[in-house]
Amino acid sequence: MTDQGVRVVARVVARPGKVEELRAVLQGLVEPTRKELGCVTYELLQNKTDPTDFTFVEEWTSEAALDAHLQSPHLQDARVKLPGLAVADPDIRRYTVVE
Template structure:
């Protein structure tokens, strides 16, 4: 059985364009949350930094994450994000179990 996958994704919007990131996430989130294997898909704005965000994702398996990455809505979102993002997102995959 595959282990759940946990990701922390660091996103920086272009200066003054954080609201565009929020709007894009608000449109995308319900679609992603409805995908098979999506356990969590939540974005948080960094306190006192309106153009920085942390996206937390949890997937039931590597296969569910791979299927998510290949969906038309994610391909479209990835193609649109350079219009308001300062660069590629930094994706951090966590180990399955928390320490201590």
């Protein structure tokens, strides 16, 4: 089996009245993350029918690259801010491609 990297879907839901603040924090992750070694794709989506619902769709070259991202200073800084802005911890799911 060849290493096809890892795909991630990470969902964060804003607390009532905190949508704009959460969006700003999450948007602040996009550019620095895209510059990280091993980042193939990193997109932030906002649900069209429920604006409190944000989802990152990510592709990484390896588990090690993703693990490094999870320890990056910009992500750690955002995680400190999330408890006051999000209803729960992010729902982070790792996937591999099924051929």
